[in-house]
Amino acid sequence: MNILLPKTITTAMFGAGTNIPAVDTVIVPNEVEWASGGSFADGTRRTWKGYWYEAVQAMTTGPTNAIEPGTAAAEGYWLKDEGAPTNRMAPFDKYLFTKARRAGSIVYELTPGFVNGAAIYEIEGDNLEITVKDGATDLITPIDIELWEQAPGLWEYLFGELERGTYYALKDIPINPNAKITITISRNNPAIEAAVGFISVGNWKTLLAPLTQASGVQYGVEATTRDYSYSQEYKDGTYIDVEGRKATDINLSCVIDAAEAPSAKLLLEQILGKAVAIEVSELPKYSHLATVGKVTGSVRSVNWPTAQVDLQIKGNV
Known part of the structure; x- marks a missing residue:
């Protein structure tokens, strides 16, 4: 694991x-980096420090046209597009x-x-x-x-x-x-x-079974596909299917050496709230048990030699 x-x-x-490049002028739409002192109409889009931002009101003169996107002062002026990083x-x-x-x-x-x-x-x-x-x-x-x-x-x-x-x-x-x-x-x-x-x-970071160098993951690992598609219905009974993004969730239990329980708990704290890569096994037949997502879990001391780690991974789109 x-x-x-x-x-x-x-x-x-x-x-x-x-x-x-940091500012890619080849892709469509072309990236245009924000520069202090410009004239920004409502809806103008600029890139800055890795993301696209959109002006939510006109900023044509100072001091507003010098407000840096992404700063506390930019609230109400620039809106970060979370789904639009730079190329x-x-x-x-x-x-x-x-x-x-x-x-x-x-x-x-x-x-x-x-x-x-x-x-x-x-x-x-x-x-x-x-x-x-x-x-x-x-x-x-x-x-x-x-x-x-x-x-x-x-x-x-x-x-x-x-x-x-x-x-x-x-x-x-x-x-x-x-x-x-x-x-x-x-x-x-x-x-x-x-x-x-x-x-x-x-x-x-690897979670290993006690006394071996093999994966400590127990049989019964569950990989669940998630489809964020939806249907938009109309009054006449027709509808359109709107394709959504896809993700994979994984639930598993892992048996580890009891002495490793504190390290496992620390790892869960370190990755809490972060999107991390997960690989359940390196064997090709388990290649479907890999995803990127947020991890929550628990560490339970089962007996003197072993502990159990239960993980729930919510896959990112």
């Missing part, structure tokens, strides 16, 4: 190899549906400090490459994989329509303050758009 304790990604962590920052918010997009390939070069892993979700691409370096020295064997999911059977492999893989978990990065992680998602056709919805780097 693996939970990624995430690090907050800051502007200073992006390297020159990142190919999505560069889209994979680093709490949602999976907000995606960074770029024709041909997406490259993120990050120097996050001390981390031992990463998780990448909602990938749209044909190939994934990951390198972790200290200068010119590889800290891990470079990863270069085609993004195809494992076929459930021979018939599907030979005749079915194989799906592309949408997530990847990277573990065992050596602890190094200078580790530079480069993630490249590419298309075979450079004219087709590549995309990624969620990138988290941080430190994997």
Whole structure:
């Protein structure tokens, strides 16, 4: 059972190899960064520090046109669009549906400090490459994989329509303050758009069964799909189906060594209220038991040698 304790990604962590600019003027709509002293009509949209903001009243002269979006003074002037991060920052918010997009390939070069892993979700691409370096020295064997999911059977492999893989978990990065992680998602056709919805780097925390190095998760893990679609009905009896976003919730129990109970409780406190990557097992047949969401749970001392951790993960859209 693996939970990624995430690090907050800051502007200073992006390297020159990142190919999505801080202000992306290529995508539609073009990003336009807020600048103090401009003339902003009601409804004007500007980007600032990773998000889109919308003017909720006209600001054409000082001092109102110098009010910085996102500050306490901006209340009543600028409204943050929580579902609209900038193209560069889209994979680093709490949602999976907000995606960074770029024709041909997406490259993120990050120097996050001390981390031992990463998780990448909602990938749209044909190939994934990951390198972790200290200068010119590889800290891990470079990863270069085609993004195809494992076929459930021979018939599907030979005749079915194989799906592309949408997530990847990277573990065992050596602890190094200078580790530079480069993630490249590419298309075979450079004219087709590549995309990624969620990138988290941080430190994997593992809950293990007593006396073994195996997952402590008990059988009976439940993964529940959630569909936020809805129907809009009209007076004449007709209706339209409005497609909504999708999520996966997971409920599980994990048996751990009693001595690890305080650490498990501390981990729950550290991730409370955060969107974190969860991987129940590294085995391919349990690959469906992985999600990103908010975790709540309890730690119960069952007997002298063991404790039980019950987790409820509400998947993010």
